[in-house]
Each structure stands twice: as structure tokens, then as C-alpha cells.
Amino acid sequence: MQFEKVSAKKVSDFILEQLEEAIILKDFLAEEQLPTERELAAVFKASRLAVREALSELEGKGLIEKRIGAKGGTFVLPLTINSHQRTREEVRGGWDDMLKVFEYRSIIEPEAAYLTAKRISTAELELLRGFIETSMEEDCTREIFRSLDVKFHLSIAKASGNDYFEKAVRKIRTKINPALDLMPYNENVRRTSYDKHMLLLDALHAGDGNGAKEAMQQHIDETVHAIYARVVVEGDS
Structure with a gap:
């Protein structure tokens, strides 16, 4: 033991x-x-x-x-203002552990999305849509944008109806948010996020569990590559 x-x-x-x-x-x-x-x-x-x-x-x-x-x-x-100085080296130094967190995330969040597609309410769907639409408003700051992204993912986990998924996603976001706060913020980033989140929302709205699971998995995979390019590749260069 x-x-x-x-x-x-x-x-x-x-x-x-x-x-x-x-x-x-x-x-x-x-x-x-x-x-x-x-x-x-x-x-x-x-x-x-x-x-x-x-x-x-x-x-x-x-x-x-x-x-x-x-x-x-x-x-x-503001976390995103000073994050480059505070966390870039921390993230790079703990990259092996970060990969383990992403492996865990790739299991938890797609499965949560699958369940959510079967259980989500109309009010919860509208809440998610509101997060997405607000993120595209002209006065949406970097901090608000990051906050909306967190709320979007936590709300999906909560809508699964399983407290264990919600707690797991909260812990995951605590681990990866410092890395996500290092990502750039511009119109292209906002548009890409909008498209990915809408794809996921459409699957949830249709009650398509497999589609929601696939959309979430793709979203997570692209996030890993983006963080790696930002934190590790750019840092080395």
C-alpha cells in the first residue's frame, strides 16, 4: 500500500x-x-x-x-497583463506536468460534453450562447474574454449534471489558466474562439453527444498546440 x-x-x-x-x-x-x-x-x-x-x-x-x-x-x-513575466518560465519548467493535465483534460471534458448534450436545459444553452456573444462585443477586454472562456467550459461541465465532472474541470482550469493567460488577444483569436465554441454549442443544442465530444476534443487538441507554440517554441527562439 x-x-x-x-x-x-x-x-x-x-x-x-x-x-x-x-x-x-x-x-x-x-x-x-x-x-x-x-x-x-x-x-x-x-x-x-x-x-x-x-x-x-x-x-x-x-x-x-x-x-x-x-x-x-x-x-x-489583471492577470493577463503581467502573466508573461510571471508565468512563462513556470509553465515551460513544468511542461511535463502540464502535458499530464492536458491528457487528463482530454478524457474529462469530452466525456462531460457528451453527457451535457443529453442533459442540458434551454436556460443553460442560452447562458452558453450569452458567453459566446459577449466575447465578440467591441468593448470586451482581454480579462473579460478570458473570464468568459472559463465560464463557458465550467458551465458545460456543470450542465452534465455530474458534480464530479464539474469539480474536475474546475481543478483542470486552475492548472492550465496561467498558460492560457499567456496567449495573445486580438480579433483573430476572438474569431477562432467564437467559431470553436459555436461548433460545440450547436452540437449541444442538437443533443448530439458524439458531435459535442468530438468538438470538445478538437478544441482541446488545438489549445495544446497553441500553448506549446506560444510558451515553448517562442520561448526557445
């Missing part, structure tokens, strides 16, 4: 992990103000000291910024 070694973990570490995940998955958007220390302490049922330690770690990672003054507070920084 194989057992994992027991390791002491501070309360602040648990708080850090949850807040970092929420920021990476765009639950908190750029320039959005986080709850106060007192409010976070109440949410996590922890001491303000533990919350303060977690926030200090987030600030050190360049994810948040504390501001003083009448409109002061703790604000989320």
Missing part, C-alpha cells in the same frame, strides 16, 4: 489556496475589490491573522494589491 506523508498545513495555506483558485478562475475579476479581512475571516471561520497571512502571499505573487485612501482596499490585479 502507498500512503502520503502527513504534512502540517497552516490555516492560512487553506485560505490562500481557495482565494488563489478564485482569482485564477476569474471568480474575482481584475480591479475587483476583495472582501475585507474581517469579512473573509467570517467566511473562512478563521482568524484575521490567518487571512492577513494569506493575502500577503497573494500580494507577493502579484495577484492582488493593497491600496490606501478613501477608496482603498485589496484589489485583484
Whole structure:
């Protein structure tokens, strides 16, 4: 039998992990103000000291910024602005592990899409369509675009009706979002994303499980190649 070694973990570490995940998955958007220390302490049922330690770690990672003054507070920084400096080498250094995450993703998300095609409601279809259409609006910023992409994929997993798929996709996106935030943002990128997402939405709307599974698989494969070209090939050159 194989057992994992027991390791002491501070309360602040648990708080850090949850807040970092929420920021990476765009639950908190750029320039959005986080709850106060007192409010976070109440949410996590922890001491303000533990919350303060977690926030200090987030600030050190360049994810948040504390501001003083009448409109002061703790604000989320735009991930995609500083991601090139912060994560390119991290992604390249952990590329072997990233490939394992993509292998896992290529199993989980296509299967989730298959189930979703059989179970998705009209309201959920309209929600997905709304994400796609908003991503093509002229005032859609890079941060909003990335947020909509995350919401699109998480919503498909949720619509599968299987909590395990939803949790798995959330964990997957936490791992790959730093790499996705390195991708360029322009009209061609938006159009390509629109076309791929619409192809998937059409299959879901038609209740075509195999079509949805195939569209998701193709989308994932192209994403892997795009990230590799951006992070590894461009980095080497």
C-alpha cells in the first residue's frame, strides 16, 4: 500500500489556496475589490491573522494589491497583463506536468460534453450562447474574454449534471489558466474562439453527444498546440 506523508498545513495555506483558485478562475475579476479581512475571516471561520497571512502571499505573487485612501482596499490585479513575466518560465519548467493535465483534460471534458448534450436545459444553452456573444462585443477586454472562456467550459461541465465532472474541470482550469493567460488577444483569436465554441454549442443544442465530444476534443487538441507554440517554441527562439 502507498500512503502520503502527513504534512502540517497552516490555516492560512487553506485560505490562500481557495482565494488563489478564485482569482485564477476569474471568480474575482481584475480591479475587483476583495472582501475585507474581517469579512473573509467570517467566511473562512478563521482568524484575521490567518487571512492577513494569506493575502500577503497573494500580494507577493502579484495577484492582488493593497491600496490606501478613501477608496482603498485589496484589489485583484489583471492577470493577463503581467502573466508573461510571471508565468512563462513556470509553465515551460513544468511542461511535463502540464502535458499530464492536458491528457487528463482530454478524457474529462469530452466525456462531460457528451453527457451535457443529453442533459442540458434551454436556460443553460442560452447562458452558453450569452458567453459566446459577449466575447465578440467591441468593448470586451482581454480579462473579460478570458473570464468568459472559463465560464463557458465550467458551465458545460456543470450542465452534465455530474458534480464530479464539474469539480474536475474546475481543478483542470486552475492548472492550465496561467498558460492560457499567456496567449495573445486580438480579433483573430476572438474569431477562432467564437467559431470553436459555436461548433460545440450547436452540437449541444442538437443533443448530439458524439458531435459535442468530438468538438470538445478538437478544441482541446488545438489549445495544446497553441500553448506549446506560444510558451515553448517562442520561448526557445
